[in-house]
Amino acid sequence: MxxxxxxxxxxxxxxxxxxxxxxxxxxxxxxxxxxxxxxxVTVKLEPAxxxxxxxxxxxxxxxxIISLLRKTIPSRIRIIVQLVVIASLVILVDQVLKAFLYxxxxxxxxxxxLIITNCIIMGRLEAFALGNxxxxxxxxxxxxAAGYGWILIVVAFFRELLGSGTLWDYPVMEKLGLxxxxxxxxxxxxxxxxxxxxxGVIIWVQRSRNRKLIESx
Amino acid sequence: xxxLINIFVRSVFIDNMVFAYFLGMCSYLAVSKTVSTANGLxxxxxxxxxxxxxxxxxxxxxFLSAGAMAWIGSGFETVDLSFLSFIMFIAVIASMVQLVxxxxxxxxxxxxxxxxxxxxxxxxxxxxxxxxxxMQEREYANIAEAASFGLGSGAGFYLAIVxxxxxxxxxxxxxxxxxxxxxxxxxxxxxxxxxxxMSFMGISL
Numbered sequence: 001m002x003x004x005x006x007x008x009x010x011x012x013x014x015x016x017x018x019x020x021x022x023x024x025x026x027x028x029x030x031x032x033x034x035x036x037x038x039x040x041v042t043v044k045l046e047p048a049x050x051x052x053x054x055x056x057x058x059x060x061x062x063x064x065i066i067s068l069l070r071k072t073i074p075s076r077i078r079i080i081v082q083l084v085v086i087a088s089l090v091i092l093v094d095q096v097l098k099a100f101l102y103x104x105x106x107x108x109x110x111x112x113x114l115i116i117t118n119c120i121i122m123g124r125l126e127a128f129a130l131g132n133x134x135x136x137x138x139x140x141x142x143x144x145a146a147g148y149g150w151i152l153i154v155v156a157f158f159r160e161l162l163g164s165g166t167l168w169d170y171p172v173m174e175k176l177g178l179x180x181x182x183x184x185x186x187x188x189x190x191x192x193x194x195x196x197x198x199x200g201v202i203i204w205v206q207r208s209r210n211r212k213l214i215e216s217x
Numbered sequence: 218x219x220x221l222i223n224i225f226v227r228s229v230f231i232d233n234m235v236f237a238y239f240l241g242m243c244s245y246l247a248v249s250k251t252v253s254t255a256n257g258l259x260x261x262x263x264x265x266x267x268x269x270x271x272x273x274x275x276x277x278x279x280f281l282s283a284g285a286m287a288w289i290g291s292g293f294e295t296v297d298l299s300f301l302s303f304i305m306f307i308a309v310i311a312s313m314v315q316l317v318x319x320x321x322x323x324x325x326x327x328x329x330x331x332x333x334x335x336x337x338x339x340x341x342x343x344x345x346x347x348x349x350x351x352m353q354e355r356e357y358a359n360i361a362e363a364a365s366f367g368l369g370s371g372a373g374f375y376l377a378i379v380x381x382x383x384x385x386x387x388x389x390x391x392x393x394x395x396x397x398x399x400x401x402x403x404x405x406x407x408x409x410x411x412x413x414x415m416s417f418m419g420i421s422l
Binding site: 029032033034035036039040079080083084087088090091094095110113114116117118119122191192193194195196197199200201203204205206207208211213214215 | 350407410
């Protein structure tokens with residue numbers, strides 16, 4: 001134990017825990033986790049950012065708690081224990097959202113609750129927090145949630161900009177004067193299937209820049 | 218009766234779990250490589266949704282929502298436990314999955330071996346919890362409506378996962394650009410299927 005404690009808080013290994021989920025090990029585009037909630041909240045930027053922050057909070061805290069308890073949880077009932085920890089954290093987040101951001105919480109509707117079954121959280125608890133110390137687990141949680149969050153925000157950025165012509169409800173396209181020269185909003189971008197196609201295109205762009213991610217036939 | 222069929226058809230086609238709400242996407246993408254495994258998971262989802270939604274409906278309406286516990290006694294009329302619904306629902310789902318698994322193993326070994334690993338996976342499938350949460354949000358009038366919604370959502374998921382598995386089996390023979398291969402093209406095909414399903418949206422039931 002004393003040997004690992006000497007390791008600096010931001011050693012190269014720990015930085016790597018934080019940065020690989022952003023690209024090489026991205027939860028959405030590479031590990032295929034947590035897509036369920038990712039797509040439905042990306043019509044506008046604001047709910048997407050709020051959900052991303054909520055997931056960062058839940059995931060950091062859940063990883064820390066499970067990592068603290070990892071020696072006491074019997075492996076046979078670990079799934080129930082994990083679900084209870086996540087569900088309690090999500091209840092906290094839900095109550096906070098209802099108290100301070102009521103409108104956004106209405107827009108997110110069931111998707112706050114669905115953070116519980118967001119497979120990224122379960123997946124990282126199983127794969128990482130159960131076998132690692134508290135600080136690396138915390139970084140892993142934050143890194144993965146951030147990797148999830150940035151995809152969410154990119155998708156929401158394009159869908160809101162092209163679909164409604166606004167960004168965070170600020171009428172960008174109107175201020176640029178594009179409507180006067182015949183530009184029109186693409187209402188199609190607001191519809192659910194376009195979220196899937198946007199993510200498909202993001203995967204395409206990411207993998208053509210990072211060719212080692214290409215799947216073999 | 219007509220109302221029940223309406224709810225069923227609505228939840229299969231118009232409010233399809235996968236195409237309209239993106240629920241159950243994780244297992245939808247992970248288990249859709251071949252039709253036979255997709256079939257197994259699909260049946261398991263119909264099964265579990267058909268059971269958990271009505272059970273959670275009872276819990277919601279007799280224990281959790283505001284004033285629901287009035288039947289116990291006059292002291293309970295003002296109790297509102299709705300903030301506990303997430304944790305109750307997920308506990309019910311996890312234990313129902315366990316129960317269903319044991320029952321199926323005991324009484325239908327053949328079905329058990331074909332569902333096999335999919336049953337435990339379902340406890341963390343977002344479509345299952347989503348079903349209960351939508352049931353809570355839409356406030357169905359009675360348990361039959363809730364059950365019909367649960368079965369319909371399950372059937373919608375079944376339709377989607379078997380459809381995409383069939384397409385993926387065929388796509389293996391086509392020449393997809395490298396970076397799109399696998400996950401990328403699956404997303405885009407799902408998007409196109411979603412657009413096709415949107416044609417049901419105008420139907421009013």
